[in-house]
Amino acid sequence: MAPRGYHVARGLRPWGRVQTGDQLVARPRFVDEIATLVHASRAGGLTSLCTGLGRSYGDSALNQGQTVIDMSRLDRVLAFDAVNGVLRAEAGLGLSDVITRIVPHGWFLPTTPGTRFVTLGGAVANDVHGKNHGRAGTFGASVRRIGLWRSDRGEVEISPDLTPELFCATVGGLGLTGAILWVEIQLARIGSSRLDVETIPFGNLDQFLQIALESEAGHEHTVAWVDCSSRGPGFGRGVFTRANWRDDGPLTVHTDRRRLTLPVDLPGFALNGLSLAALNALIHARQTTRPRREICHYAQAFYPLDAIGAWNRLYGPRGFFQFQCVTPLGAGMQPVADLLAAISAVGQGSFLVVLKTFGERASPGLLSFPRRGVTLAIDVANRGERTLALLSRLDRIVMAAGGRLYPAKDGRMPPAMFRAGYPELPRFIGQIDPAFSSSFWRRMCHD
Numbered sequence: 001m002a003p004r005g006y007h008v009a010r011g012l013r014p015w016g017r018v019q020t021g022d023q024l025v026a027r028p029r030f031v032d033e034i035a036t037l038v039h040a041s042r043a044g045g046l047t048s049l050c051t052g053l054g055r056s057y058g059d060s061a062l063n064q065g066q067t068v069i070d071m072s073r074l075d076r077v078l079a080f081d082a083v084n085g086v087l088r089a090e091a092g093l094g095l096s097d098v099i100t101r102i103v104p105h106g107w108f109l110p111t112t113p114g115t116r117f118v119t120l121g122g123a124v125a126n127d128v129h130g131k132n133h134g135r136a137g138t139f140g141a142s143v144r145r146i147g148l149w150r151s152d153r154g155e156v157e158i159s160p161d162l163t164p165e166l167f168c169a170t171v172g173g174l175g176l177t178g179a180i181l182w183v184e185i186q187l188a189r190i191g192s193s194r195l196d197v198e199t200i201p202f203g204n205l206d207q208f209l210q211i212a213l214e215s216e217a218g219h220e221h222t223v224a225w226v227d228c229s230s231r232g233p234g235f236g237r238g239v240f241t242r243a244n245w246r247d248d249g250p251l252t253v254h255t256d257r258r259r260l261t262l263p264v265d266l267p268g269f270a271l272n273g274l275s276l277a278a279l280n281a282l283i284h285a286r287q288t289t290r291p292r293r294e295i296c297h298y299a300q301a302f303y304p305l306d307a308i309g310a311w312n313r314l315y316g317p318r319g320f321f322q323f324q325c326v327t328p329l330g331a332g333m334q335p336v337a338d339l340l341a342a343i344s345a346v347g348q349g350s351f352l353v354v355l356k357t358f359g360e361r362a363s364p365g366l367l368s369f370p371r372r373g374v375t376l377a378i379d380v381a382n383r384g385e386r387t388l389a390l391l392s393r394l395d396r397i398v399m400a401a402g403g404r405l406y407p408a409k410d411g412r413m414p415p416a417m418f419r420a421g422y423p424e425l426p427r428f429i430g431q432i433d434p435a436f437s438s439s440f441w442r443r444m445c446h447d
């Protein structure tokens with residue numbers, strides 16, 4: 001029988017839709033329900049995990065066979081200082097709603113992931129990064145205070161100065177240090193909701209790195225798309241985008257209306273090697289013939305995928321893996337070249353291949369993913385053993401380069417790779433709340 005306050009949810013799937021399982025889910029409306037829910041779960045011999053909007057790709061926001069507290073109804077703004085740009089809100093508030101609230105006052109999130117359908121709690125727990133990592137660092141860098149509920153201490157207020165160890169374990173802590181009840185962040189000033197965006201085609205990976213490093217001083221937001229199906233002379237070609245906020249207004253907010261929603265899973269064959277090559281060539285041709293400079297609203301510049309509802313169904317009923325790694329800058333572009341070559345050799349590429357550099361700013365979390373280097377993110381349709389074999393090859397390339405994978409995107413990295421990539425793990429383990437766990441964490445604890 002489900003503990004009081006929970007219902008059985010069968011076949012839940014994360015964003016990548018590969019893993020599936022049953023969980024007991026509660027959807028509280030008030031933060032003071034959390035203690036009762038966690039205690040009820042514990043009394044039944046179960047662990048808890050808080051979740052946001054389920055935008056993590058693998059099993060880090062799953063707690064299969066255990067209990068999950070869906071925080072998305074805890075979404076109240078608790079305080080907003082529009083003069084100094086400080087916002088405190090419950091952890092279930094989505095970034096989309098935060099933006100709607102702050103933009104008219106000339107503020108924006110200091111850093112944002114590639115979707116606005118992420119909660120404040122989820123942004124903290126994965127210490128998410130955006131296209132402006134070089135300037136702003138990760139999301140955690142702008143967090144001033146967090147209200148955290150722990151099974152052993154009740155509610156505690158944590159901050160970098162008062163509780164440094166628990167703060168840096170909670171930022172990027174994958175929801176394992178307790179329930180994040182509220183978050184207070186310092187916002188960034190903007191003078192317009194639009195950006196000047198410049199697109200620059202590049203012919204190979206060395207050119208990408210050159211443009212990326214050159215752009216760091218003069219451009220806040222940088223990102224590149226790479227054509228992963230091109231071989232021979234076109235290998236590593238792509239389009240680099242760099243952007244800065246304008247300062248001449250207006251301050252208009254986005255709407256959450258979608259232009260397109262995928263109603264059903266596309267059959268897996270829709271994304272076979274041939275169609276991918278054609279799609280990549282088309283994107284490349286379109287991008288390079290489009291005007292080099294344009295003015296874009298932030299919704300278009302930061303969140304292009306949000307315009308397509310449920311785009312994760314594009315990969316068919318078996319779902320997809322996202323592989324996101326960072327390799328140290330000292331290794332240059334060779335690891336990325338090896339990764340792209342391995343992917344292209346088996347004809348299992350993707351149209352969504354994103355390349356970025358991370359800047360010098362150290363990440364605040366013990367398990368934060370970003371570090372100075374080059375990060376590659378690629379979607380790979382799940383074709384069973386064949387795909388797992390490819391991803392293992394990619395793991396070896398990343399490990400040999402001294403890199404690591406992003407847990408928010410992961411559903412299958414070997415525990416040894418996690419340990420090697422995250423040397424602060426022993427410090428982190430000391431801060432875990434014993435009442436909390438996740439499918440990802442249990443997988444990492446068992447070799």
Ligand SMILES: Cc1cc2nc3c(=O)[nH]c(=O)nc-3n(C[C@H](O)[C@H](O)[C@H](O)COP(=O)(O)OP(=O)(O)OC[C@H]3O[C@@H](n4cnc5c(N)ncnc54)[C@H](O)[C@@H]3O)c2cc1C
Binds near residue numbers: 061125179305
């Ligand atoms: C289209 C797309 C683009 C993306 N782009 C980026 C990107 O550019 N950069 C980037 O860094 N990430 C990116 N992501 C990943 C996404 O930002 C993270 O996975 C984010 O953490 C998801 O937040 P969520 O609210 O959906 O939380 P969930 O996915 O539900 O949970 C994420 C983690 O947060 C924990 N958690 C959530 N709420 C709480 C709480 N209140 N208390 C304690 N723990 C909690 C969960 O236990 C879990 O470990 C992208 C995802 C998508 C789908």
